[in-house]
Amino acid sequence: MAFFKAAKKEQHNEKQPEALTKEMLFNVDRLKEAFSYPINHALQMRELYLPFYKKRLMAFSIEGTIDANIVDEHIIDPLLRNTGPSIEADANFVTTIMKSVLTTGNAKDISTFSDAIKDLLNGNTILIIDGEAKAISIDTAKFENRSVAEPSTETVIKGPKAAFIESVAINRSLLRKQLRDPNLMCEFAEIGEHAPQQVSIMYLKNIADPSIVEDVKKRLNKIRTDSIITLSTLEQHIEERPYSIIPSTLETERPDRTVAFLQEGHVVLLMENSPTALVVPITFWSLFHTVEDQYLRMAYGNFIRMIRFISLLLALFTPSFYIAVTTYHSEMIPTDLMLAITASRERIPFPIFFEILIMEVTFEILREAGVRVPNTLGTTIGIVGALILGQAAVQANLVSPILVIIVAITGLASFTIPDISMNIAVRMLRFTFLFVTFFLGFFGFSITLAFLIAYLVSIKSFGVPFLAPLSPHFPSSKDLLLRPPAWKQWLRPFSTSPKDKVRSPKPEGNAES
Incomplete structure (x- = not known):
């Protein structure tokens, strides 16, 4: 370990930036070497002669990263057509070119090869001037991007439709x-x-x-x-x-x-x-809330939040709860329902645990297949595949009809979880509860749930408790499981230690309060 640390430190010390020189040909050769020219054709070069200044220069750029119109109109044309101002012997030629010749304000001088290489990769045009130990770097970047479109995963009915892109x-x-x-x-x-x-x-x-x-x-x-x-x-x-x-x-x-x-x-x-x-x-609430909760009126937004919270519980606990009740605590089920469940399982050769495990794994495969196949087929595979496999499994006596309903409800409930990371976490925890309740019933279910809650209370994200401002308690606008009206959300959560803790002065109330 000490050897690797020493080697890394030595390597870091050796990386001293190499300065540009006044010899233009040397600077040009170094840039060619850095980009493996002429084997690599990405490096574009153009040699210019400025008759008024009696200077030669080389313009460098990387193919596919620059706006050619900016280069021609604001760099090449001004340099070739310029007839002044004159430069005294002790004046800074590079500075004069940037201020008085180039018609773009996004220019700077650089003095090392590492800066030149970095700026070229970022879409800048580099001017190497004969007799100058500095180069000019002009921002001419134009990378290809798709246009701003609607969100694909965080869709809303009410609210802005713009989404981030790759730029x-x-x-x-x-x-x-x-x-x-x-x-x-x-x-x-x-x-x-x-x-x-x-x-x-x-x-x-x-x-x-x-x-x-x-x-x-x-x-x-x-x-x-x-x-x-x-x-x-x-x-x-x-x-x-x-x-x-x-x-x-x-x-x-x-x-x-x-x-x-x-x-x-x-x-x-x-x-x-x-x-x-x-x-x-x-925090947990960041993963649980959606942007549409605030765009809808308070009653509507809270109704959707309650549906989402119930769905979270169903997605996490339904299969394990079914196993615990039918295997260890059948007295909790009404007699008629228990007889119906038993009758539906008479010809099933597997225990309930393996029955659920087969269905859950199959549903996860269908979900993943629906994501990976082309968009035109994804929905068809998801719906038709689930219907065909579920019906075929019931007719083949591999699973009971009630189990198909339970797995379907669990799968649908998991789709309501807005954040993909939280969605996958809930699906993984569902299998954990599934295994524990198979061996220990409600006792194992309760112990695992207690450990999960204790873990969520103990963890932090960049110093902020995961369940804050609920636990530990911090002052906030109480926008947690339910939200108050928009005009009452005047306090920022103290859990993030904001400098300005108040969004606006505390309301005295409205006409209805």
Whole structure:
């Protein structure tokens, strides 16, 4: 271990940035070498001669990353047509070109090869000038992106229809469009040793807890890997409990939901190539709520929340509850129902546990198949496959009809869980309860539930308790299982330690209160 640490430290010390020189040909050869030119045809070069200044320069760019119109209109044409101003012998030629010749304001001077390579990969155009130890880097980036569309996983009937795309600049624009606040901060962190990627750290300066922001920055700075392409991979590097099935971060594809988190003091991470935003810290209520809960009137939103909460309990406990009752506690079932269940199982060769296990695994296979097959066939396979397999299994006396109903209700209930990470966690916990109740009945069910609740109370996400502000209790607007009217939600959750804890002055009441 000491050897690897020493080798890593030595390697880190050796990576000193190499400076550009005044010899243009040397600088050009170094850039060619860095991009394996001419084997690699991605590097594009154009040699120019400026007759007024009697200078030669080379323009470098990477194919597929630049806007050719910007390069021609704001860089090449001004350089070739320029007839002034004259430059004195002691003047800075690079600065004069940036300020007086180029017609774009997105230009800067760089002095190392590492900066030149990084800017080229980010879509900049680099000008190497003969006799100058500095180069000019102009922002000409134009990567291909799809247009802003509707959310595909977090759909709503009422509310905005825009969703994030794979362009981080457009994603930041979508956030600023909805949250026009000068306190909305955007800082950058670079991750990845060989293929660096930029992470945008966004938060509200007047609300977010500085300790949470610093914690996020420290975790990003500690990442040591070749490259991280998407937020989904980044999430696994900064999460607190990599072996836990309970998530400690949240991904959302909705800008309006992201803005709601920002206004409560959360920190948001954005990356190129990721059509989602990563939100930290989170609580159970972050995973349980949907954005539509706030768009609907209080009574409607609370009704949907109660349906979702009941569905969560059904998805988690129904199969294990059925096993515990029929196997160990049959006296809890009415006699007529017990006789009907027994009659339906007369010709079933398997115990109830294996019967449920077969159906649950089959349902999970159908669910996964519906996701992986083409969209035109996914719904057909899911519905027709479930009907055909369920009916065939009953007719073949492999499962009882009541079990098909139980598994179907459990599967449908799991689809109401809005967050995909929480959805998978509930499905995995369902199998845990299934095995425990098969061996220990309601006793094992109760012990496992107690351990689960104790675990949820004990864990934290970036220093925030997972069940806060319910347990431990923190002052809040009580937007938990049920929500109050919108005009009563004047207090931000104290669990995230926001600087400004009040959204607006406490209401004195309305006409009806």
